[in-house]
Amino acid sequence: xxxxxxxxxxxxxxxxxxxxxxxxxxxxxxxxxxxxxxxxxxxxxxxxxxxxxxxxxxxxxxxxxxxxxxxxxxxxxxxxxxxxxxxxxxxxxxxxxxxxxxxxxxxxxxxxxxxxxxxxxxxxxxxxxxxxxxxxxxxxxxxxxxx
Amino acid sequence: xxxxxxxxxxxxxxxxxxxxxxxxxxxxxxxxxxxxxxxxxxxxxxxxxxxxxxxxxxxxxxxxxxxxxxxxxxxxxxxxxxxxxxxxxxxxxxxxxxxxxxxxxxxxxxxxxxxxxxxxxxxxxxxxxxxxxxxxxxxxxxxxxxxxx
Numbered sequence: 001x002x003x004x005x006x007x008x009x010x011x012x013x014x015x016x017x018x019x020x021x022x023x024x025x026x027x028x029x030x031x032x033x034x035x036x037x038x039x040x041x042x043x044x045x046x047x048x049x050x051x052x053x054x055x056x057x058x059x060x061x062x063x064x065x066x067x068x069x070x071x072x073x074x075x076x077x078x079x080x081x082x083x084x085x086x087x088x089x090x091x092x093x094x095x096x097x098x099x100x101x102x103x104x105x106x107x108x109x110x111x112x113x114x115x116x117x118x119x120x121x122x123x124x125x126x127x128x129x130x131x132x133x134x135x136x137x138x139x140x141x142x143x144x145x146x147x
Numbered sequence: 148x149x150x151x152x153x154x155x156x157x158x159x160x161x162x163x164x165x166x167x168x169x170x171x172x173x174x175x176x177x178x179x180x181x182x183x184x185x186x187x188x189x190x191x192x193x194x195x196x197x198x199x200x201x202x203x204x205x206x207x208x209x210x211x212x213x214x215x216x217x218x219x220x221x222x223x224x225x226x227x228x229x230x231x232x233x234x235x236x237x238x239x240x241x242x243x244x245x246x247x248x249x250x251x252x253x254x255x256x257x258x259x260x261x262x263x264x265x266x267x268x269x270x271x272x273x274x275x276x277x278x279x280x281x282x283x284x285x286x287x288x289x290x291x292x293x294x295x296x
Contacts, residue, residue: 003159004155004158004159004161004162004163005162007159007162007163007166008162008163008165008166009166011163011166011167011170012166012169012170012173014170015166015169015170015171015173015174016170016173018170018174019173019174019176019177019178020177022174022177022178022181023177023180023181023184025181026180026181026182026184026185026188027181027184029185029188030184030185030187030188030189031188033188033189033191033192034188034191034192034195036192037191037192037193037195037196038195040195040196040226041195041196041198044198044224044225044226080262082262083261083262085202085220085222085254085264087202087203087204087220089208090203090204090206090208090209092220092253092254092264092266094253094254094255094264128204130202130204132200132202132222134224134261134262135224136198136200136202136222136224138202140204
């Protein structure tokens, strides 16, 4: 009887050990995933709070149907040019050519730098222009200068 | 001697078998819970990484009365690539669930990558004048768009 009790105790103990091992691995992995995601989320939130953009001027050329938008990064977060979206009269303009401080090939739009967005084939003078940075921070301008 | 040993042996084997059964059930149950915990963790992490933003302005122009559609631009401001299909979105317009939703990636590419913009068209909408409210939900992230006609 003595062997029976110790044997079954050992078997149950082994079972509890394996079960707690499995549970710990899953719980730790899960907690790590969530904590990683939360870390990333708070970093994004910090970036968002440090982001501010300001549309300095919007110029519409009546002859060539071209629209030039000058946007200044007045925050401290370095933004992506390719991640920036433009809405002209609430319509998305995917085919805009861009330049940061004269450089047309760059994707880096740093703090205090001005992004110049050129859009061609804008048939009529737009009423409202909205520029949205990669993280959703936006600025709009309804004062369009016509030349 | 043999009279004592046989019942003892039977009891020994029985106790070991019962203990093994209990341990087996315990391991099986805990493995199930662990699997569920793992899946739940991955889902919650995905939900945290998902973030969208409606970038359209709240103008009456978003509603096309002729085709009875509302067109909204939605930007992926999270860290995950999302599937650009109507099934990704749960759309509620004025407290009614809408299924006629089509989604197109408008800034090039086939996938709705982070920083990408999609055009969401909600059809079969017969909206009158007044205030309207659209709720878009993607993986637990809800965005509200209110506009006036």
